[in-house]
Amino acid sequence: xxxxSRASLALSISVLVISGWAYAADPIxxxxxxxxxxxxxxxxxYTVNGVKLxxxxxxxxxxxxxxxxxxxxxxxxxxxxGTVLAYSKLTGEGGITAIxxxxxxTQIQAASPTIQKGGLxxxxxxxxxxxxxxxxPWIFRLRPNDSYSSRxxxxxxxxxxxxxxxxxxxxxxxxxxxxxxxxxxxxxxxxITPVLTQGYTNNSQDFTPIVLAxxxxxxxxxxxxMTNSQDVGIxxxxxxxxxxxxxxxxxxxxxxxxAMKLAGPALHGTYAVADYTPGSSPEAxxxxxxxxxxxxLDSDVYSSWAYDAMHLLKFAxxxxxxxxxxxLRAALLGxxxxxxxxxxxxxxxxxxxxxxxxxxxxxxxKITYLKHIDFKD
Amino acid sequence: xxxxANNFQVLFQGLALGSIYALVALGFVLIIRTTNVVNFAxxxxxxxxxxxxxxxxxxxxxxxxxxxxxxxxxxxxxLAIVLTVVAMGVIGIAFNYxxxxxxxxxxxxxxxxxxxxxxxxxxxxxxxxxxxxxRPLDKLVGVDGITVGGVFLDSQYLVIxxxxxxxxxxxxxxxxxxxxxxxxxxxxxxxxMARLLGIPVSLMIIITFVYSAVLGGLAGxxxxxxxxxxxxxGSAIALKAFAATIIGGFGDIAGAIxxxxxxxxxxxxxxxxxxxxxxxxxxxxxxxxxxLFRPQGIFGEKVSEKA
Numbered sequence: 285x286x287x288x289s290r291a292s293l294a295l296s297i298s299v300l301v302i303s304g305w306a307y308a309a310d311p312i313x314x315x316x317x318x319x320x321x322x323x324x325x326x327x328x329x330y331t332v333n334g335v336k337l338x339x340x341x342x343x344x345x346x347x348x349x350x351x352x353x354x355x356x357x358x359x360x361x362x363x364x365x366g367t368v369l370a371y372s373k374l375t376g377e378g379g380i381t382a383i384x385x386x387x388x389x390t391q392i393q394a395a396s397p398t399i400q401k402g403g404l405x406x407x408x409x410x411x412x413x414x415x416x417x418x419x420x421p422w423i424f425r426l427r428p429n430d431s432y433s434s435r436x437x438x439x440x441x442x443x444x445x446x447x448x449x450x451x452x453x454x455x456x457x458x459x460x461x462x463x464x465x466x467x468x469x470x471x472x473x474x475x476i477t478p479v480l481t482q483g484y485t486n487n488s489q490d491f492t493p494i495v496l497a498x499x500x501x502x503x504x505x506x507x508x509x510m511t512n513s514q515d516v517g518i519x520x521x522x523x524x525x526x527x528x529x530x531x532x533x534x535x536x537x538x539x540x541x542x543a544m545k546l547a548g549p550a551l552h553g554t555y556a557v558a559d560y561t562p563g564s565s566p567e568a569x570x571x572x573x574x575x576x577x578x579x580x581l582d583s584d585v586y587s588s589w590a591y592d593a594m595h596l597l598k599f600a601x602x603x604x605x606x607x608x609x610x611x612l613r614a615a616l617l618g619x620x621x622x623x624x625x626x627x628x629x630x631x632x633x634x635x636x637x638x639x640x641x642x643x644x645x646x647x648x649x650k651i652t653y654l655k656h657i658d659f660k661d
Numbered sequence: 662x663x664x665x666a667n668n669f670q671v672l673f674q675g676l677a678l679g680s681i682y683a684l685v686a687l688g689f690v691l692i693i694r695t696t697n698v699v700n701f702a703x704x705x706x707x708x709x710x711x712x713x714x715x716x717x718x719x720x721x722x723x724x725x726x727x728x729x730x731x732x733x734x735x736x737x738x739x740l741a742i743v744l745t746v747v748a749m750g751v752i753g754i755a756f757n758y759x760x761x762x763x764x765x766x767x768x769x770x771x772x773x774x775x776x777x778x779x780x781x782x783x784x785x786x787x788x789x790x791x792x793x794x795x796r797p798l799d800k801l802v803g804v805d806g807i808t809v810g811g812v813f814l815d816s817q818y819l820v821i822x823x824x825x826x827x828x829x830x831x832x833x834x835x836x837x838x839x840x841x842x843x844x845x846x847x848x849x850x851x852x853x854m855a856r857l858l859g860i861p862v863s864l865m866i867i868i869t870f871v872y873s874a875v876l877g878g879l880a881g882x883x884x885x886x887x888x889x890x891x892x893x894x895g896s897a898i899a900l901k902a903f904a905a906t907i908i909g910g911f912g913d914i915a916g917a918i919x920x921x922x923x924x925x926x927x928x929x930x931x932x933x934x935x936x937x938x939x940x941x942x943x944x945x946x947x948x949x950x951x952x953l954f955r956p957q958g959i960f961g962e963k964v965s966e967k968a
Contacts, residue, residue: 525815
């Protein structure tokens with residue numbers, strides 16, 4: 285009897301304590317659908333790093349409208365079905381204000397109906413242009429979509445480098461062909477027809493015929509949409525061996541860590557478009573420094589967009605003074621001119637927040653920031 | 662003049678890639694001859710060769726899930742090659758006992774499936790020990806290459822061509838001029854008869870697997886500086902190498918070499934003159950034509966003659 289009463293006393297005290305604390309500062313719950321396990325687990329760990337950095341910063345400064353953020357991480361196992369499950373679990377449990385993630389377009393595509401049914405703002409990082417064009421009012425994108433990368437490549441080559449004889453080399457997969465088509469259209473819009481458009485299948489072992497064709501075409505600028513880093517490495521080396529030295533502007537794959545390790549000096553001096561670049565703004569620089577200090581790692585795109593997502597949610601909730609899904613959605617759609625790590629956000633009615641890319645240069649193996657090119661539409 | 666140089670450039674690349682196909686095809690043929698089995702893990706021997714070099718030259722990143730610590734190594738290049746050859750030999754022995762030996766009295770198909778399983782096992786093991794990022798590997802010689810008459814000759818490709826010639830010469834000498842070679846040939850022709858003559862058949866088969874694994878591993882070591890070390894390194898080469906063994910004549914050593922070179926040159930020229938995205942298709946179109954007009958392959962005997 286004695287023990288029971290003591291236990292019930294302890295219980296009632298803890299209930300009192302918990303409810304009292306909850307009354308003082310009811311946390312704002314934010315979900316994160318993340319690649320915690322599976323083949324992309326490495327990238328998933330970086331995303332959690334970025335999110336936790338933001339959450340700790342916000343909570344240390346008194347949270348959102350005085351309420352701390354409580355993070356709920358749900359693993360999607362790096363799969364599409366896992367993403368659907370994670371979303372239905374988070375939207376089903378109630379009390380959650382918004383959900384961040386994931387970064388893969390295919391996973392977002394799979395979860396899109398669930399996101400729509402759940403009715404909570406979903407802050408995503410996938411760059412497939414179609415994601416925000418399926419009449420799903422809840423998807424907000426925190427990275428520029430792929431249609432802008434080709435426009436930035438064309439703009440940079442034509443207006444900054446002032447070169448007009450274009451050779452385009454692209455992988456024949458969905459990404460490479462899509463990029464090639466968008467770039468051709470962007471060039472055509474400026475009255476330029478590429479002198480050479482050359483596809484190749486992924487995992488090609490030899491690019492000699494392509495390099496010889498570039499030489500023969502008399503191109504003075506090369507643009508690429510390549511998928512695999514091995515292909516980038518082999519192509520870059522053969523290009524230099526056979527003496528092609530024209531300026532090269534590529535999609536982000538030529539500035540990935542792996543591609544740069546494989547190709548080495550063969551990629552020096554090339555240009556690429558990239559969404560997150562540490563040197564692109566004071567915000568990006570400060571994030572890169574804080575990330576490095578805390579994790580002893582270099583920050584990358586997997587952490588940057590998710591860091592932005594948390595801070596942007598705080599900004600939108602505070603400017604709309606509400607956490608209800610409808611009001612938060614309206615507040616997010618009204619964000620324009622908010623400076624994040626990825627760039628300056630201005631949401632359109634589709635939920636696309638960013639409309640431009642950074643142009644970077646590979647200076648002897650180090651990525652340096654050149655300029656940022658933004659579009660209005 | 663430039664057009665001529667371009668043609669020679671295309672020819673050189675074709676011959677060089679063809680040599681790689683030929684080396685892997687040689688491994689296929691040796692195992693087919695002694696065991697009547699197509700070893701679908703032959704390409705993965707090349708992949709293992711590449712990763713062993715990375716292990717000895719750089720180390721491995723480690724995997725806490727498997728309890729593997731990170732390891733940093735920096736052995737000299739020559740020592741790494743020697744250790745890779747030794748390790749491939751051991752892998753050949755293990756492959757014999759793990760994949761072939763338990764099924765040696767079974768028909769063709771179970772053994773074939775067993776090698777396919779070994780291929781998947783090897784790829785996933787390497788994936789777990791290293792990570793999916795491909796690795797670069799230094800060239801054997803410090804020079805990138807030389808330019809002769811407008812044609813760039815990649816130093817690594819020159820090494821590959823030289824090694825292929827050496828390997829063919831060694832193989833010819835082994836099979837035609839040594840007692841061991843005669844024993845290996847006897848086993849490949851008739852196992853029962855060879856056993857009656859006192860030839861240790863199982864040992865001969867082990868030697869074949871060791872030789873094929875080492876050959877495949879060396880092909881991987883040689884090609885990695887150009888194609889990089891990656892999990893898929895072997896499968897891309899093995900499919901073409903397998904086509905080469907069929908074009909050359911199933912199980913014919915000279916045929917494997919010629920078949921490999923033909924595939925390399927055909928796909929290189931077809932890519933240059935017709936279209937690049939269909940590069941991989943040409944090898945198989947050529948294979949199709951060979952099967953249509955000379956089903957026994959270039960050097961193969963007609964089946965009826967064997968019977």
